Each structure stands twice: as structure tokens, then as C-alpha cells.
Amino acid sequence: MDLKDKQEVVKNSRFLDSFKFAFKGVLTVFQEERxxxxxxxxxxxxxxxxxxxxxxxxxxxxxxxxxxxxxxxxxxxxxxxxxxxxxxxxxxxxxxxxxxxxxxxxxxxxxxxxxxxxxxxxxxxxxxxxx
Ligand SMILES: Nc1ncnc2c1ncn2[C@@H]1O[C@H](COP(=O)(O)OP(=O)(O)OP(=O)(O)O)[C@@H](O)[C@H]1O
Known part of the structure; x- marks a missing residue:
């Protein structure tokens, strides 16, 4: 795996992480806000x-x-x-x-x-x- 591939893997995982955090935000606002x-x-x-x-x-x-x-x-x-x-x-x-x-x-x-x-x-x- 060269440097360019590594950067793409990191980018992809950050992209998925940002979805994960956004869904966590949705969950929190539903749980905490009547x-x-x-x-x-x-x-x-x-x-x-x-x-x-x-x-x-x-x-x-x-x-x-x-x-x-x-x-x-x-x-x-x-x-x-x-x-x-x-x-x-x-x-x-x-x-x-x-x-x-x-x-x-x-x-x-x-x-x-x-x-x-x-x-x-x-x-x-x-x-x-x-x-
Ligand atoms: N630190 C503060 N200083 C001055 N006034 C505040 C402060 N915190 C809240 N208030 C006042 O009290 C009101 C109620 O605050 P609170 O934090 O309970 O929000 P809320 O509008 O009841 O929120 P929720 O959407 O959770 O029902 C606010 O709209 C504001 O007028």
C-alpha cells in the first residue's frame, strides 16, 4: 500500500466516523429533548x-x-x-x-x-x- 492508498483509507474512515457522530447527535437530541x-x-x-x-x-x-x-x-x-x-x-x-x-x-x-x-x-x- 503506497502513501496515496493510506491517505484514502484514513479519509474513508474519517468520513464514516463523521456519519457515526452525526447519528449519535440525532440519537442524543431524541433522547434528551421532549x-x-x-x-x-x-x-x-x-x-x-x-x-x-x-x-x-x-x-x-x-x-x-x-x-x-x-x-x-x-x-x-x-x-x-x-x-x-x-x-x-x-x-x-x-x-x-x-x-x-x-x-x-x-x-x-x-x-x-x-x-x-x-x-x-x-x-x-x-x-x-x-x-
Ligand atoms: N444561564 C442563564 N441565564 C439567564 N437566563 C437563562 C439561563 N439559562 C436559561 N435561562 C432562561 O430560562 C429559560 C429556560 O431555560 P432552559 O435552559 O430550561 O431552556 P428551555 O427553553 O426550557 O429548554 P428545553 O427546550 O430543554 O425545554 C430560557 O429560555 C432563558 O430565558
Whole structure:
């Protein structure tokens, strides 16, 4: 094995390691964040509901996009909470409060966007189906 092959093996193992660490991150956020579990349950219910509503492809994309965005934003919220806790520890600090509140605001705004998507795409179809 020459130097070039060795470098490729090292690169490959780092690539696999980064997947392993990313999956560990997914697992940790699910285990430790109650809000994340709620997002997953609500998102799954919405997706199952959509199966019965004959959505067009672009409507599916909007629904999947908005659910994914809430989940991704919750991951970032958790990242910020952890980093702030690391920096501030048990101390009260106005900047720690600002950072955590803004991170929570980002999740809230994204959830608001999902509600708008649901109101435009899902509710009218559900209404039609039911009445
Ligand atoms: N070190 C701190 N200094 C000042 N205010 C803080 C600090 N830590 C938390 N807070 C305030 O308390 C609130 C709750 O903090 P916490 O760390 O429990 O987050 P949370 O929003 O409850 O998170 P979770 O998503 O885990 O429910 C924050 O939104 C922030 O307003």
C-alpha cells in the first residue's frame, strides 16, 4: 500500500466516523429533548393524514419541507442551549437569556410557518373530505 492508498483509507474512515457522530447527535437530541419527540409525533400524524388527502407533488414538498424545518430548527435550539449552558454554567447572564430565548423564537417562527402551510394545503382538503 503506497502513501496515496493510506491517505484514502484514513479519509474513508474519517468520513464514516463523521456519519457515526452525526447519528449519535440525532440519537442524543431524541433522547434528551421532549420537544423534539413532540415534533416527531405531530409531524408523523400530519404525514399519515396527508396520505388520505391526495396531495399533489408540490404540496407534499411544502408539507415535508415545513416538518423538516421545525425538526432542524429544534436541533439548532438544542445546540444553542448546550453551548450557552457550557459557557454560562449555573450563572444567570442576560446574554445567555437572550441567546436561549432567540433560539426558542426561531423554533416558534418555524412552527408558525408550518401552521400556515397546513392552513393553506391541508385544511381545505380535509374540509372537502369531511363535509
Ligand atoms: N444561564 C442563564 N441565564 C439567564 N437566563 C437563562 C439561563 N439559562 C436559561 N435561562 C432562561 O430560562 C429559560 C429556560 O431555560 P432552559 O435552559 O430550561 O431552556 P428551555 O427553553 O426550557 O429548554 P428545553 O427546550 O430543554 O425545554 C430560557 O429560555 C432563558 O430565558
Amino acid at each position: 420537544n423534539m419527540r413532540s415534533h416527531i409525533v405531530i409531524g408523523s400524524i400530519v404525514l399519515v393524514l396527508c396520505l388520505f388527502l391526495n396531495l399533489a407533488v408540490n404540496e407534499w414538498l411544502w408539507v415535508i419541507f415545513s416538518i423538516s424545518l421545525v425538526i432542524i430548527m429544534e436541533v439548532w435550539n438544542t445546540v444553542i442551549e448546550n453551548v450557552v449552558d457550557l459557557a454560562a454554567g449555573e450563572r444567570y447572564h442576560p446574554l445567555a437569556k437572550k441567546a436561549k430565548d432567540m433560539a426558542a423564537a426561531a423554533v416558534l417562527m418555524t412552527a408558525g410557518f408550518s401552521v400556515v402551510v397546513a392552513a393553506i394545503i391541508i385544511l381545505p382538503k380535509l374540509w372537502q373530505k369531511l363535509f
